[in-house]
Amino acid sequence: MGKQVRKAKVLSTEQITPHLQRIVVGSDDFSDLTPAHIGSYVKVLIPQNGQVDFNLKTACMRSYTIQNVDPASGALTLDFVINMHNGPATLWASTAQVGDDVGIAGPGPKKLDNYQHSHYVLLGDLTSVNAIKGYMQQLPQSAKIDAFVHVPTKQDIIELHTQRIANWLVTDTPDTDMLSALNNLPQTNEAPIVFMALEAGLVRKAKTLLTQEYNIPRSNIVSSGYWKKGVDSEGYKKERQQSPELA
Structure with missing residues (x-):
């Protein structure tokens, strides 16, 4: 994944299903993002106590797949699972407001790269x-x-x-x-x-x-x-860092 960290703001937020919160984030730094990035992932730097840590080594980060990209502005639509698991990302997604700051790193490549199969x-x-x-x-x-x-x-x-x-x-x-x-x-x-x-x-x-x-x-x-069932997001993140084959 690219190391670029972009400062963004929440443009809209809507609960679209009982367990999905759809959040659109935008930034002047998104000019290079296009619909070709739909399905790629970004790291969302989750605000803590209203503040965003833009340092990739210390920030609270979670990966999210891009649901949509506005072809004119590059604004990203991201879907967050809510009302199922507890954690900083779920809490933020449930309470985020238009105008809130957030950090976006990436996008990274799609996991699947073979497009020649039957x-x-x-x-x-x-x-x-x-x-x-x-x-x-x-x-x-x-x-x-x-x-x-x-x-x-x-x-x-x-x-x-x-x-x-x-x-x-x-x-x-x-x-x-x-x-x-x-x-x-x-x-x-x-x-x-x-x-x-x-x-x-x-x-x-x-x-x-x-x-x-x-x-x-x-x-x-x-x-x-x-x-991972029975493990919160922070605990599972640590497990994957210790055992990369789990990622």
């Missing part, structure tokens, strides 16, 4: 739904895509702005239902490229299923545990 499997939840959205929009039209996104309520299903169909799993038992959905994956001649960004424990289970039952090479799987 079949993709995309697995996500509310923390990664905009990464799924970006790939569904940008992968070649000739490719087959099987996308599964689990959400806690029907009201959390959002528009992905693509003609491709996502399979929405409305469930409070994603560990069971996501793996059940994978058991029904269609067989194809070529092993698919898999992108998954989910709860860390579910990532491990899904990866085991895909490699052992479907013989998908590990090199075909791009995975990331965006959060």
